[in-house]
Amino acid sequence: MTGIGIEVDGTGLEVPEGASLLAAVRAAGVELPALCSDDRLSPAGSCRTCLVRADGRIAAACVTPASAGARVETATGDLVRLRRDAVELIASALPPRALADGNPSELAHVCRTLSIDGAVAQGPGGRGGDDSHPYVHLDRDLCIACGRCVRMCSEVQGTFALTLVGRGSDTVVVPGNGGPWAESDCVACGGCVDTCPTGAITQPGPAQGLTSAFRPAAAATRTTCGYCGVGCALDVIAQGGEVTAVLPARDGPVNHGHACVKGRFAHGFVTSPERLTQPLLRRGGSLEPVGWDEALAHVSRGLRAAVDAGGPDSVAAISSARATNEDNYLIQKFMRVVIGTNNVDNCSRLCHSPSAAGLTASFGLSGGTDSFDDVERADCLLIVGANPVEAHPVVGARLLNRVLHGAGLVVADPRAVGLALHADVHLRPRPGTNVALFHGLAHVLLAEGLTDEEFLCERTSGLPELTELLAGYPPDRVAGITGVPAADLVAAARLYGRAERPAIVYGLGVTEHLHGTDGVRSLANLAILRGAVGTDGGCGVNPLRGQNNVQGASDMGALPDVLPGYGRVADPAVRSRAEDVWGVPVPGRPGLRIPDMFAAARSGDLRALWVIGEDVCATDPDANRVAEALGACPLVICSELFLSETARHADVVLPVASWLEKDGTFVNFDRRFQRVRPAVPLPGEARTDFDTVRAVATAMGVDLGCATPADALAECGGLAPVFAGLSHQRLDREGAVPWPCPDPDEPGEAKLYTERFATSDGRAHLAAAPYLPPGEQPDDHYPLILVTGRRWAHYNSGSMTRRGGNLALDPVDFLDLHSDDAARYAVRDGEEVTVESRHGRARLIARVGEQTAPGQVFCSFHFPASGVNRLTSHHADAVTSCPEYKVTAVRVVVS
Ligand SMILES: Nc1nc2c(c(=O)[nH]1)N[C@H]1C(S)=C(S)[C@@H](COP(=O)(O)OP(=O)(O)OC[C@H]3O[C@@H](n4cnc5c(=O)[nH]c(N)nc54)[C@H](O)[C@@H]3O)O[C@H]1N2
Ligand SMILES: Nc1nc2c(c(=O)[nH]1)N[C@H]1C(S)=C(S)[C@@H](COP(=O)(O)OP(=O)(O)OC[C@H]3O[C@@H](n4cnc5c(=O)[nH]c(N)nc54)[C@H](O)[C@@H]3O)O[C@H]1N2
Ligand code: SF4
Ligand code: FES
Ligand SMILES: [Mo]
Numbered sequence: 042m043t044g045i046g047i048e049v050d051g052t053g054l055e056v057p058e059g060a061s062l063l064a065a066v067r068a069a070g071v072e073l074p075a076l077c078s079d080d081r082l083s084p085a086g087s088c089r090t091c092l093v094r095a096d097g098r099i100a101a102a103c104v105t106p107a108s109a110g111a112r113v114e115t116a117t118g119d120l121v122r123l124r125r126d127a128v129e130l131i132a133s134a135l136p137p138r139a140l141a142d143g144n145p146s147e148l149a150h151v152c153r154t155l156s157i158d159g160a161v162a163q164g165p166g167g168r169g170g171d172d173s174h175p176y177v178h179l180d181r182d183l184c185i186a187c188g189r190c191v192r193m194c195s196e197v198q199g200t201f202a203l204t205l206v207g208r209g210s211d212t213v214v215v216p217g218n219g220g221p222w223a224e225s226d227c228v229a230c231g232g233c234v235d236t237c238p239t240g241a242i243t244q245p246g247p248a249q250g251l252t253s254a255f256r257p258a259a260a261a262t263r264t265t266c267g268y269c270g271v272g273c274a275l276d277v278i279a280q281g282g283e284v285t286a287v288l289p290a291r292d293g294p295v296n297h298g299h300a301c302v303k304g305r306f307a308h309g310f311v312t313s314p315e316r317l318t319q320p321l322l323r324r325g326g327s328l329e330p331v332g333w334d335e336a337l338a339h340v341s342r343g344l345r346a347a348v349d350a351g352g353p354d355s356v357a358a359i360s361s362a363r364a365t366n367e368d369n370y371l372i373q374k375f376m377r378v379v380i381g382t383n384n385v386d387n388c389s390r391l392c393h394s395p396s397a398a399g400l401t402a403s404f405g406l407s408g409g410t411d412s413f414d415d416v417e418r419a420d421c422l423l424i425v426g427a428n429p430v431e432a433h434p435v436v437g438a439r440l441l442n443r444v445l446h447g448a449g450l451v452v453a454d455p456r457a458v459g460l461a462l463h464a465d466v467h468l469r470p471r472p473g474t475n476v477a478l479f480h481g482l483a484h485v486l487l488a489e490g491l492t493d494e495e496f497l498c499e500r501t502s503g504l505p506e507l508t509e510l511l512a513g514y515p516p517d518r519v520a521g522i523t524g525v526p527a528a529d530l531v532a533a534a535r536l537y538g539r540a541e542r543p544a545i546v547y548g549l550g551v552t553e554h555l556h557g558t559d560g561v562r563s564l565a566n567l568a569i570l571r572g573a574v575g576t577d578g579g580c581g582v583n584p585l586r587g588q589n590n591v592q593g594a595s596d597m598g599a600l601p602d603v604l605p606g607y608g609r610v611a612d613p614a615v616r617s618r619a620e621d622v623w624g625v626p627v628p629g630r631p632g633l634r635i636p637d638m639f640a641a642a643r644s645g646d647l648r649a650l651w652v653i654g655e656d657v658c659a660t661d662p663d664a665n666r667v668a669e670a671l672g673a674c675p676l677v678i679c680s681e682l683f684l685s686e687t688a689r690h691a692d693v694v695l696p697v698a699s700w701l702e703k704d705g706t707f708v709n710f711d712r713r714f715q716r717v718r719p720a721v722p723l724p725g726e727a728r729t730d731f732d733t734v735r736a737v738a739t740a741m742g743v744d745l746g747c748a749t750p751a752d753a754l755a756e757c758g759g760l761a762p763v764f765a766g767l768s769h770q771r772l773d774r775e776g777a778v779p780w781p782c783p784d785p786d787e788p789g790e791a792k793l794y795t796e797r798f799a800t801s802d803g804r805a806h807l808a809a810a811p812y813l814p815p816g817e818q819p820d821d822h823y824p825l826i827l828v829t830g831r832r833w834a835h836y837n838s839g840s841m842t843r844r845g846g847n848l849a850l851d852p853v854d855f856l857d858l859h860s861d862d863a864a865r866y867a868v869r870d871g872e873e874v875t876v877e878s879r880h881g882r883a884r885l886i887a888r889v890g891e892q893t894a895p896g897q898v899f900c901s902f903h904f905p906a907s908g909v910n911r912l913t914s915h916h917a918d919a920v921t922s923c924p925e926y927k928v929t930a931v932r933v934v935v936s
């Protein structure tokens with residue numbers, strides 16, 4: 042970056058070009074009040090509290106760019122007086138509570154530093170407030186109309202829920218709906234709460250008024266969010282062992298001082314009275330509290346008995362993508378070393394296993410190809426089967442921001458999701474027809490010469506086969522299969538094809554299908570044809586991986602066919618490296634995948650199943666059959682925070698720590714390792730997953746090694762060269778480091794394949810997979826296609842988000858249906874309906890609207906009691922067994 046030289050109060054310094062005088066003055070170590078300014082926002086220049094003199098003229102520092110050679114004065118008596126008067130004038134209009142002792146607001150802080158007496162605040166007040174929302178309260182009397190909240194909501198969050206109304210000193214912020222906050226468009230990202238300088242907008246509770254800029258540093262624990270895969274860096278404030286606030290970290294490498302309703306506010310579950318605090322053991326049909334010794338003895342005896350009766354492969358574990366890398370490393374090590382089986386899997390099976398398989402086949406490694414920072418520099422975004430506004434809100438906000446600043450946007454989603462409203466082209470394929478859609482786009486790229494010939498020639502393979510296949514996918518035919526008008530297809534292909542730096546971002550709408558891996562591969566074709574991967578000419582193909590640590594759980598080898606770092610168990614050289622570290626033989630036969638575990642249980646071949654942090658009875662498909670499998674398995678162990686649906690079916694339930702109570706690391710969706718640190722103590726007798734696994738091993742007479750999580754990551758690096766450069770100490774120093782990272786002295790590789798692809802021949806492989814129809818089709822009995830997915834306020838099984846204020850934001854599972862279908866099936870908005878599939882039934886509340894297309898209905902699966910996964914089928918991706926959650930034929934019955 043080029044710098045420019047300026048002088049602040051006689052001292053010379055260099056600042057980046059384009060910096061404001063405010064930034065320059067602060068860089069010089071001078072504190073200025075700046076009540077309408079926030080680094081995260083565009084400057085407004087309205088409060089006049091930041092006045093300085095630049096080259097002899099008085100200027101508002103926040104809106105004046107630093108020019109080369111400028112001489113800035115801040116400290117002369119007249120300037121100090123001008124600023125003090127401006128602040129005092131603002132404060133004097135507010136009621137006394139604005140400056141009450143101990144008020145943590147920025148305004149109160151500024152007044153203290155300027156020696157403005159709290160007694161100046163003598164405004165009349167009486168304008169009232171709004172406390173309708175569980176997390177965001179408004180005190181109108183404290184609003185100074187600086188507009189920071191409004192800009193935060195529009196510029197950073199992209200929700201545009203707030204506006205300023207009134208004139209002069211009566212100006213005040215209100216939600217744009219004109220009604221109560223709780224009924225507005227607010228998605229409770231907490232952005233307004235975090236920027237408000239006066240405490241007019243606050244979160245209720247003991248941390249009222251704390252913001253990321255003005256918080257007690259000593260009381261904060263820096264950690265990484267334990268909900269979604271974005272990986273927001275958060276500062277957790279705790280008091281008396283309880284979380285009182287979670288604030289977004291300004292220096293968070295992905296979130297840049299932003300967060301969402303889950304990471305920010307959904308921590309009520311931690312102290313829920315329903316938290317498990319003691320082990321439970323099934324006796325005479327019911328689960329009863331017991332001590333750890335008894336629980337561990339039962340578990341170790343049961344596992345031994347299972348191995349003795351059926352061999353090591355009659356035991357299996359489902360590891361948790363919610364848990365840390367170190368937890369996952371130890372769980373897979375336990376299964377391989379203590380039990381002697383590769384029967385370990387994680388919920389990647391249910392979401393992005395087709396990404397792992399597809400991206401590995403196309404490019405060589407299983408993660409996304411580019412860093413999100415790169416993606417953000419794209420000039421055209423192709424967002425496919427992903428709804429980041431709800432499921433990865435901080436990423437959704439950053440993407441929307443790009444689009445509002447001019448990037449082209451193509452959205453491919455059957456539903457009118459949030460980003461689709463801003464798209465240049467919204468492609469709405471029939472669920473399950475992606476492969477045809479992507480081939481249609483590729484056909485146009487080829488036909489119109491929008492490919493990168495040189496790249497194709499030098500760095501790829503498979504072009505002749507693909508060209509031959511694509512001849513069969515002209516836009517008209519693709520329109521017939523997908524329902525997407527041919528003209529839209531052509532327009533989308535041109536946007537992507539003509540962009541200078543296009544990026545592909547995708548989600549479960551690509552993977553959770555009968556042909557999910559083919560979907561990933563044919564989507565990857567587009568980036569390859571365009572030369573937009575591994576080059577400066579684009580930002581690759583990037584899955585928005587879901588769980589906080591689903592990338593990491595897989596990286597750590599909690600998968601049946603690979604060891605930590607993705608070496609294949611079937612490869613003797615890979616095994617021997619692990620054997621050197623672990624000192625025991627590693628089984629060479631790949632283990633069971635999650636659905637195969639259930640099938641083995643039903644057929645009597647699986648004698649023990651340890652389910653760690655996955656509510657399989659609620660979230661795996663065809664739930665009636667899952668329950669049957671657990672019923673048939675002689676020993677089911679469940680490590681949980683709550684008595685989940687799965688825990689209710691278990692023989693032993695072990696109480697464990699949540700992300701706010703443990704030490705370790707997560708890997709986010711763009712492959713960054715970040716630290717997780719305990720902010721509050723464990724409840725009751727709960728233990729971490731890490732300690733639980735070690736304790737079970739010890740009870741079975743084996744010392745697993747790895748005394749601490751830091752030791753586990755170090756050991757993992759010894760086994761998997763791609764992680765060898767990572768350590769807790771390094772992450773403590775550097776914050777976030779992406780993998781591959783073989784060397785402790787080198788930065789990790791954020792953008793992959795700049796030299797060569799990691800495939801055996803170093804080339805990117807085009808795939809010529811024909812379109813095949815989904816596993817389920819509608820018919821006269823089941824005329825509608827059900828798509829399942831996510832809502833912004835809840836998280837997966839809802840075990841954490843249903844226990845706290847989020848429940849007030851979204852109290853039930855809704856079934857969205859189009860008004861044509863509502864009329865056809867005589868369904869009224871708000872009415873309870875029964876949804877029936879060929880596999881089971883669920884009860885949901887109908888919501889009539891236009892978000893779904895006619896013939897399609899949509900619901901989430903956040904309330905296990907409604908039974909959504911009793912509807913979904915056994916159909917699964919032909920390559921990876923990822924369930925076809927996105928296509929189920931159903932009918933809706935009013936009863
Ligand atoms: N609020 C919230 N956030 C979450 C989660 C949560 O439960 N709640 N869960 C986390 C997890 S585990 C994951 S994996 C991620 C998932 O994040 P996403 O992948 O964004 O989530 P989904 O809503 O399941 O599905 C995405 C979209 O796919 C579309 N779709 C369905 N079928 C098709 C199709 O055939 N073609 C195309 N092109 N699109 C289709 C759906 O309409 C839907 O809008 O979210 C994570 N974040
Ligand atoms: N119909 C339908 N079903 C779906 C999907 C869909 O799109 N449609 N999506 C699928 C996808 S992508 C996913 S990832 C799965 C997610 O499904 P799950 O993994 O089952 O869902 P979660 O609610 O994230 O977490 C599971 C459990 O882990 C517990 N838990 C949280 N933290 C920890 C921890 O640190 N340790 C332990 N031991 N337990 C912990 C929680 O209390 C919760 O009960 O759902 C899948 N199911
Ligand atoms: S966007 Fe994801 S990681 Fe960030 S606060 Fe929300 S749930 Fe947590
Ligand atoms: S901070 Fe500069 S005018 Fe308000
Ligand atoms: Mo997921």
